[in-house]
Amino acid sequence: MTWELANEPQPEVPTTFLGPYGLQLPPNPSDPLLPWIDRVSTHIKQTAPKQLITVGFEGKQGEWYWKKVHEPANVDYATTHCWVQNWGVYDMLNSSQANLDVAKAFATEFMTNTSQWAHDIGKPVFLEEFGMARDNWENNVAAGVYQYASNATTTNKDNYYAHIIGLAMDSFKSESGAYVGTSPWAYGGIYRPETQHENEFGMIWAGDPPHEAPGWYDVYDTDKALNVILNQKKDIDAFLGTK
Numbered sequence: 318m319t320w321e322l323a324n325e326p327q328p329e330v331p332t333t334f335l336g337p338y339g340l341q342l343p344p345n346p347s348d349p350l351l352p353w354i355d356r357v358s359t360h361i362k363q364t365a366p367k368q369l370i371t372v373g374f375e376g377k378q379g380e381w382y383w384k385k386v387h388e389p390a391n392v393d394y395a396t397t398h399c400w401v402q403n404w405g406v407y408d409m410l411n412s413s414q415a416n417l418d419v420a421k422a423f424a425t426e427f428m429t430n431t432s433q434w435a436h437d438i439g440k441p442v443f444l445e446e447f448g449m450a451r452d453n454w455e456n457n458v459a460a461g462v463y464q465y466a467s468n469a470t471t472t473n474k475d476n477y478y479a480h481i482i483g484l485a486m487d488s489f490k491s492e493s494g495a496y497v498g499t500s501p502w503a504y505g506g507i508y509r510p511e512t513q514h515e516n517e518f519g520m521i522w523a524g525d526p527p528h529e530a531p532g533w534y535d536v537y538d539t540d541k542a543l544n545v546i547l548n549q550k551k552d553i554d555a556f557l558g559t560k
Contacts, residue, residue: 319369320361325398326350326373328382338405341379351385358391369393371443376431377404383434394497395438397431398446399424399481409450417473420449421480428484428496435495442495444485448502448534449474465532467509471540478545486549490556501546505535 329348335341358370374386376397387395401407407420428444435442451469456462478501488494503524507514510531513521524535536542 319371319393320365321371321373321396322354322357324373325375326354326386328378335379340377340404342382344381354386354392355389358389362391371396373445374398375400375446376427380430380434383431384438387435387440388438393440395431395435395440395442395495396445397427397442399427399444400447401477402450407449409452410454412452412454417476420477424477424481425484428481428488432488432495433493436493440495441497443497444481444499446500446502447481449477450533463510463532465510465530467511467532467535467537471542475541475545478542479549482546482549486553489553501536501542502534503536505532506538508535509537 328342328350331342333343354372361370370391370393372386372392374396376383401420401423402409406423408416431442451471452473453469455469456464456466458464482499485496485499488496505524508523515521525531525533
């Protein structure tokens with residue numbers, strides 16, 4: 318469907334980081350990333366004019382960068398990624414309600430801001446990556462249990478999924494919103510880090526990439542998160558049916 322220029326392209330490393338988590342960057346009009354996006358998106362559009370193009374940008378860098386990377390005329394829609402643990406907002410070993418509340422508050426601000434930014438530049442936005450670990454504080458590592466064992470519950474994960482997808486849904490339903498969809502990371506199916514099944518090609522299918530801990534962000538075939546996603550899809554189907 319889409320040519321994505323890169324997965325999470327990074328701006329030129331600044332001398333200063335901004336914001337409460339040190340994620341945002343100051344404006345840098347001379348950043349070589351910006352003409353690269355314009356040049357490559359133009360080349361692809363000239364070669365494949367009927368296909369969509371997006372950048373693959375996260376959005377953690379703040380408003381100026383997010384708008385600049387998505388402004389080129391040949392970029393058809395915007396993207397966001399929201400990684401509360403990777404970005405130092407959420408601690409998967411902290412069982413407190415406050416820990417989850419901070420993650421949800423961050424997601425609310427992130428989704429609200431990026432929806433408004435997308436509205437400002439007149440382009441739809443797709444949340445193409447987000448996730449949360451299982452309740453891994455339940456896994457007794459001191460007793461030899463794998464930190465990302467699949468038998469940990471998913472109470473926080475399910476709550477967070479319902480929240481962040483719900484934010485995208487609210488944006489989609491709003492006249493001033495710009496979100497058009499979400500894509501959780503990542504479906505693992507029958508994969509479990511404890512019992513790995515080879516498919517007919519001798520490969521082990523998992524949602525997590527090889528450079529990350531097996532089971533970190535997987536959504537398994539029996540996880541409640543699948544029902545969360547299904548019910549929210551039904552909600553959107555009903556909303557569209559009234560239009």
